[in-house]
Amino acid sequence: MSTGSPASPAGTPPLAGKAKRARRVLLSAAAALAVADLAVKGLAVLTLQHGAGADLGIINLRLLYNTGVAFSLGAGLAPWLVIAATATIILTMTWYAVSTAPAMSRLSRAGAALVLGGAAGNLVDRLDGRGVVDYLHTGWFPTFNLADAFVTIGAGLYVLGTLRHSRANTPD
Structure with a gap:
């Protein structure tokens, strides 16, 4: 005899399954973006x-x-300090993103994945002690990389989402 909501095939309630899926997709997307960023950085190092140029x-x-x-802030700090602070952040x-992923809109989750993927790509890149590989130069803006673009675009998408x-869930 069943009471309450129907269970998913694995025996977990459907809402719990959706929450797990939201978290898994967020982390998988972030990991894929970090890998893509690191691959492009590797290619940039090999060719440049x-x-x-x-x-x-x-x-x-x-x-x-x-x-x-x-923007090279903190360039004079000890590398271990920059790595530790960045990793903590x-x-x-x-x-926070994993905890709140089920309640986020898809647009916010996409933004969070971009931010986390870009941040992780730059952190991993920093671990060799040379610093983060930057290769995109405009002449009027500091040189940056794909991870930086991920973080910037992701922050915008997160806020927009x-x-x-919140506007869609606010009563009139």
Whole structure:
């Protein structure tokens, strides 16, 4: 005899299954984005390591290593300190994103995956002690990489998704 909501094939309530799926998709997407970022950075190092560059119009390819964080802030700090602080921030963000993933809109989850994937890619890249590989140069903006674009776009999507989701759930 069944009481309550129907169970999924695995015996877990459907809402618990959806929550697990939301968390799994978020973390899988973040991991895939980090791997993609690291692969592109590896390619940039292989092709641009001896001062080679490429002019692609509004953007150029040029290899630089950023030992600091955003916009080279903290470049003079000990590498272990930057790594430890960055890892702590990423772990906190990951905990929050995984905890709240089931309640997020899809757009917010996509944004969170981009932020976590980009942040993880830059953290892993930083572990060799040389700094983060940057290779996209505009001439009017600091040189950056795909992970930086993931973080920036992801933050925007997260905020937009949160605003849209809260507006849709607000009574008139």
